[in-house]
Amino acid sequence: MQRQNGYSVRRVPCHEGHAVRTDQGVSMRFAVIGTGGVGRTLGSRLLTLGHEVALGSRTKDNAAALAWAEQSGPAGRSGTFADAAAFGEIVVNATSGTVSLQALTAAGAGNLAGKVLLDVSNPLVFGPDGAVTLDPVNTDSTGEQIQRAFPEARVVKSLNTCNMEVMVDPARVPGEHNIFVAGDDADAKQQVSQLLHDFGWPQDSVIDMGDITASRGLEMLMPFWLRMMRLLGHADFNYAIRRAQA
Numbered sequence: 001m002q003r004q005n006g007y008s009v010r011r012v013p014c015h016e017g018h019a020v021r022t023d024q025g026v027s028m029r030f031a032v033i034g035t036g037g038v039g040r041t042l043g044s045r046l047l048t049l050g051h052e053v054a055l056g057s058r059t060k061d062n063a064a065a066l067a068w069a070e071q072s073g074p075a076g077r078s079g080t081f082a083d084a085a086a087f088g089e090i091v092v093n094a095t096s097g098t099v100s101l102q103a104l105t106a107a108g109a110g111n112l113a114g115k116v117l118l119d120v121s122n123p124l125v126f127g128p129d130g131a132v133t134l135d136p137v138n139t140d141s142t143g144e145q146i147q148r149a150f151p152e153a154r155v156v157k158s159l160n161t162c163n164m165e166v167m168v169d170p171a172r173v174p175g176e177h178n179i180f181v182a183g184d185d186a187d188a189k190q191q192v193s194q195l196l197h198d199f200g201w202p203q204d205s206v207i208d209m210g211d212i213t214a215s216r217g218l219e220m221l222m223p224f225w226l227r228m229m230r231l232l233g234h235a236d237f238n239y240a241i242r243r244a245q246a
């Protein structure tokens, strides 16, 4: 495994020799699985960091993905979930947690094997009365489901606890506040922490919550977060952990 600027590059043969140094560091190939606001926001931010990004959809002709690729320049492209996952050295899951297994199955287990898989999803279920529940919840989480279904992927849960604009620009929220990582693979968490730092998260704002079962609590923060957003009337806020000296 090769380590460059905090990223350890575990290459698959078709990507060998790809990494190039940019002003910002090492350029990597990212797959973003999901064409919603989160996928497009993360994809655009990754491009500004000098990375190449493939945005994946259920179909090749997804209008949002084509439009995003069109305005992204040569480093951005779109395709099916499988096209994107085959392209990416690091994969981001930006689909609803309720359909993530379907999306990642379409992406292909072989295209995920050995790769860091950053999971930003929440399994939100919106009831007819507007009430939000989670499925799975309590004894399971989307992060765990993904790691079980794709044991060769190196799943890291992160960024699901704040708004997409804050994910990629934490300075939108003044003062010190936190972002969390959880996963079974220490090196994968280190790589995601590096990416968070590149997005603007100070090193000491990133809290390692431990193994992938910590996804349960991270996903369970969302109903509280949604309620708070309604209360505040905007999404530029975040969680801050205050602690006494040990």
Ligand SMILES: NC(=O)c1ccc[n+]([C@@H]2O[C@H](COP(=O)([O-])OP(=O)(O)OC[C@H]3O[C@@H](n4cnc5c(N)ncnc54)[C@H](OP(=O)(O)O)[C@@H]3O)[C@@H](O)[C@H]2O)c1
Residues within 6 Å of the ligand: 033, 034, 035, 036, 037, 038, 039, 056, 057, 058, 059, 062, 094, 095, 096, 097, 099, 102, 103, 120, 121, 122, 123, 124, 159, 160, 161, 162, 163, 164, 165
């Ligand atoms: N909104 C935020 O600020 C925020 C913050 C933190 C976390 N999140 C989480 O980020 C994730 C993405 O959110 P989003 O609002 O950007 O997107 P989304 O609407 O939750 O998901 C869009 C993606 O899901 C795919 N999809 C829909 N139904 C599917 C199915 N049955 N099988 C496979 N794929 C399916 C769509 O495919 P097509 O491309 O083919 O349409 C699309 O790529 C969610 O889990 C959300 O909870 C959001």
